[in-house]
Amino acid sequence: MTRFVRIAALALLVLLGAIWGAAWLNRNPGEGIGASLARLAGNTPPPSAGGVAMPAGVSLGGPFTLRDHTGRTVTDADYRGKLALIFFGFTFCPDVCPTELQAISQTMDLLGAQADQVQPLFITVDPERDTPAKLAEYVALFHPRITGLTGTPEQIAAAARAFRVYYAKSTPQGSSEYLMDHSAFTYLLGRDGRLRSLFRPGATPEEMAAAIRANLAT
Template sequence: MMKITPKAAAIAAAVLVAAGLGATWLASRGGDADMFAQCRKSVVGGTAKIGGPFTLVDENGKTVTDKDVFTKPSLLYFGYTYCPDVCPMDNSRNAEAADILDGRGYDVTPVFISVDTDRDTPELLREFTDIMSPKMIGLTGSKEQVAAASRAYRTYFKVQNPGDPYTLIDHSTQTYLVFPEIGFVEFFNRDTTAEQMADAVACFVDAWKGAGK
């Protein structure tokens, strides 16, 4: 019998999440004109049932809602600070994309939600995000709060060895582009470069501003 490794399981879960995102968009195509149609690469028009309200705790220990966090276009990622490679690489890429956009005159905020409620304190999150970017916002919360945010964005995570202080956590690795009031509009996979992400986000922001937002 073939043994499925944790890494293989995580990859399979990420593939299922990505497929689910695309299916959700395809299933939810509506009749309204899509202001972002010319920008889309990963998803197809309409209003998706991805994202929604949440209540979490920011890196300064303050309770915040999604309305407090998403005050401008944002790049949202779910992960954890103890992650040995994927999360630092992905968050660094997101921070680089935000820097590229800043140089072009676009103000975009990287946001990092930790799924590691046992280890990622607000203080630890602040250290992590400060290293990544002074603009990055770190969020955590109770198990229930984080699980609710994860469900809203259709993400996956699973603690491999609960109670082990060195445990790894399997999790999906998409980055979400979220706009104030509108919510989720696009996702980016791990193979998207910072430059590619910046180009795509700029298109979305231009369309958003062009619609008078």
């Protein structure tokens, strides 16, 4: 099982590296990588699952059915009409998740009044522990606009599969509590639910805010 997870993680990194490489090599003068990715995505045929058709026929994004942190059942369609900033993680995460959610929070602050046109979503990869109540408590630590989403293990797996998110349980040596190994990209979806940009772990709020502003009119 561990070998399979490692292979899946490596395949994800290779795919995302190829996507970023294509966006970098095909930039127009003065164009950022996020804008280049969105432009290249716009030149591809409409995707079948609501994501952007990537090189070699791979797509990122798609429909999902989950529960928000108030306990309400929601689907991807509930967030159409706004840009969506999506991050997959878990509330017991000791480092990466708080760091990335803080960056998303700062991005929302940088956007000012334009933040009303953006919906940040935190989708757990640990539905066993991350109940709606736990998510409500957690996202409140970062920004009032962030919505936490959970669901059954099957629903989480389907959402993660649509976005090519890798995750797996991992128990540190000497610990009785497990953690979740997971990929840590942030996804920017357009008002139509299609992928507009990918942000690497550690992307700055300024980078994300610039990419969001570039897509507000689309």
